[in-house]
Amino acid sequence: MTTAETAPAGGFTDDERAAIKTRAAELRAEGKKGAKKADDLQAVIDAVAKMPPADRELAERVHSTITATAPELAPKTWYGMPAYANAEGKIVVTFKHSGKFKTRYSTIEFxxxxxxxxxxIWPVSWAIPAWTPTVEATIVKAVAAAIRSS
Structure with a gap:
């Protein structure tokens, strides 16, 4: 693997960062609505970039997983946290990093x-102390269920 293919500390690879910037440029080229989506995407990327390294790594993996599982959800920030909204603009899922409120672990919340x-009774929030294949599978399953119902 080249350096561009390998993510530093499990975060976005250089290729993934380039793809995100390309997508933002495509959205801006669509006009006013596209520009708003591009600005929202950039706000998410900027919010993630400001996180402490461990939180940033988790947020990047969460972002990649959610956008791959549910490309119809629009990335945006919500109270300064990465969030993903449905076509009506309603927030479906958020990532709350541990540094935000000085908690022991980050969470994904529906x-x-x-x-x-x-x-x-059903879960709407999961603690994520570290990224594992089980965490990824759980997020994929929950997001897929959430978009079927929203």
């Missing part, structure tokens, strides 16, 4: 627009 209702 909002009301993600109707994950199952039985009498």
């Amino acid at each position: 909002q009301d627009a993600a109707i994950l209702d199952e039985g009498d």
Whole structure:
């Protein structure tokens, strides 16, 4: 693998960063609505870049996983955190990094627009102390369920 293919400390690779910038430019070229989407995407990338390294690594993996699983969700910031909204502009899922509120772990949290209702009780928030294949699979499954219902 070349350096561009290998992510430093598990974060975005140089190729992934270039693809994000290219997508933002494509959105801006679409006109006013596209420019808003590009600005929202850039705000997410900027928010992630400001995070402490461990949180940033998790946020980058969460972003990649959510956008690959549900490209119809629009990245934007919500209270300064990365968030992903449905076509109606309602937030479906957010990433809250541990540095934001000085907590022990980062979380991925689903909002009301993600109707994950199952039985009498269901999870809407997961702690993510580290990125693993199990974490990724859980996020993929939850996001897929959330977009089927939103």
